[in-house]
Amino acid sequence: NQDAAAGRVRRVLSDETHEIERNRYTAVVEIRDHHQRAIDRLADAYRDNPDFLGLIIGGSVAKGYARDDSDVDFLIVATDEAFEERLAARDLFINRRDLCDYGGGYVDGKIINLAFLGDVAEKGNEPSRAAFEGAFVAYSHVSDLDGLVQRIPVYPELGHDARIKAFYCMAFIQHWLFLEAERHGNRYTMLRAASQLALFTGRLILAHNRRLFPYHKWLSRTLESVPDKPGDLMTCFNELLNDPGGDSASALFELVRDFQDWGVSDLEAYTWFMTDVEWSWMSGTTPIEDW
Numbered sequence: 001n002q003d004a005a006a007g008r009v010r011r012v013l014s015d016e017t018h019e020i021e022r023n024r025y026t027a028v029v030e031i032r033d034h035h036q037r038a039i040d041r042l043a044d045a046y047r048d049n050p051d052f053l054g055l056i057i058g059g060s061v062a063k064g065y066a067r068d069d070s071d072v073d074f075l076i077v078a079t080d081e082a083f084e085e086r087l088a089a090r091d092l093f094i095n096r097r098d099l100c101d102y103g104g105g106y107v108d109g110k111i112i113n114l115a116f117l118g119d120v121a122e123k124g125n126e127p128s129r130a131a132f133e134g135a136f137v138a139y140s141h142v143s144d145l146d147g148l149v150q151r152i153p154v155y156p157e158l159g160h161d162a163r164i165k166a167f168y169c170m171a172f173i174q175h176w177l178f179l180e181a182e183r184h185g186n187r188y189t190m191l192r193a194a195s196q197l198a199l200f201t202g203r204l205i206l207a208h209n210r211r212l213f214p215y216h217k218w219l220s221r222t223l224e225s226v227p228d229k230p231g232d233l234m235t236c237f238n239e240l241l242n243d244p245g246g247d248s249a250s251a252l253f254e255l256v257r258d259f260q261d262w263g264v265s266d267l268e269a270y271t272w273f274m275t276d277v278e279w280s281w282m283s284g285t286t287p288i289e290d291w
Helices: 033-046 059-063 080-088 114-123 126-130 145-150 160-184 187-208 216-225 233-242 246-257 266-278
Strands: 010-012 017-021 028-032 052-058 072-078 093-096 107-113 136-140
Touching (some): 028 033, 033 072, 033 107, 033 136, 052 145, 059 072, 072 080, 080 107, 114 145, 136 145, 160 187, 187 216, 187 233, 187 246, 233 246
Parallel strands (some): 072 107
Antiparallel strands (some): 010 017, 052 072, 052 136
């Protein structure tokens, strides 16, 4: 057995915090003492269960984003037999409050198997990979589970140039759609285009920095952390979302458009949207929102 909760990866900083080594994105993260107690109790609750091979801690606690009242997110690795039984029963979640001793606290987990981890490492999309940023193994009965976990949150170089083009084209189109919706007084389309414009200008900058898209909850926080971006990016990003209008939409799009030469003409952007988004049903390709 290996136990990653041992001193090899974690030490007590004080009565209130713990420190663990993280993956390549951040050197260390502090874990509040009450979250650490919940992790320890969670590990104790399942370590001797033969159905489960290992426990992986993720979410805001592992990333260092947790609030005092944050829950503890985890993945628990089941044997193939136990996983198939749970899958057949549509019972792949564990949610418990009894392991926490703080107000509103609970542990919230998903049941997976080793094959799932291998698939994510080999072909996972960006949000699936980003879910493992900072993740660490609390206990394991299999060899090198920690090594497998660390191979997951890696930016995929394959398809990088295509993603840059796609995200720029989507930002271009959403800016155009916003202005058209504003002109016609279509509030629904305005709000949707504003959200999509923020999303794809953000994804463009993340891809430029070769940083994984962490899904929507952590998009703005991750954007704040990347080094190579327009100076007023977050100001324009937030102004569009707080007060959607033609001026704020154009300010964000033009700021990102002019940040560098993205190598895409207006005509290419219109054509890409038609062939790769409007006609995507013809090829059965994955929608760009799920990349």
